Amino acid sequence: MTGSEGDQPALRVEFPAAAEELPGVRGRLRSWLAGAVADPDRAYDLLLAAGEACTNSVEHGHRGDRSPIRLVAEVRRGEVRITVTDSGRWIPRATIRESRADRPRGRGLALMRELTTRTRLTILDSGTTVELCAPAG
Template sequence: MSIWWSLHLRREAASVPLARRHLLGTMETAGVDPDISYDLSVALSEACANAVEHGGRDDRMSDGTAPHVGSPGGFRVTAYLDGDMCRIEVVDSGPGFPPAGHGGRPVRTPGADAEHGRGLFLIREIADHASFDNKPGRSGAVVRFDKILKWRANAPLVSV
């Protein structure tokens, strides 16, 4: 079984639960184990929240509304379910990650009382593999993470 989808979203808070619900619905329909689905939805929410907060200039329209999809202020979420693997990618158009050695990568464990900075750490802990990179030759961050899927008994879309 192979499923993929991509959403182009506005850089606003309402985009985070929209992406999360889309992922959960896909996983439910495919028959993915609910615990794995939940873990991936938490990681996706963190990646989307980072894209909303850091993912681009504030290109508000003159009337104060958010920018249109595809503008420098938007971001893209793509999910691939292929066999027993799920890969999720969140790409924004912001400044990207600082170069390694300048407070950027690798992801550090946040302090116990930290109010920010937990998102990338959570993604790395939840996923089987995670990478945090900049778009080559352009501004923007690329957050990718993979997780091996487990299936519910009698999952409808699992190939036998």
């Protein structure tokens, strides 16, 4: 495991917004994290957080329409940074509240924040970006 900048090339994955694509994306990220993060527990936390971001993008941003989602993972200045970007639109808040009435939902962002040292969510008309960061060492 390197965990140092320059030793681990960035991982760039573009995949269609479809649930069946998620296991392959997680597998590629898992392999990349094994070479980028010294602590296996931290690597697992990042994998879980990024998996949640990708799932949210498929479910909420695109609702499975197969539009492209981009995941980029890189090490910068001793920090792992994973971004998940889509061009979809979030479900309106009222619709989310209604969908939660019959099942527990809505803990993904809190989970991402708990598993990383920094989580940033940027929602624009052009799409959503989730940035997840944690030390590589």
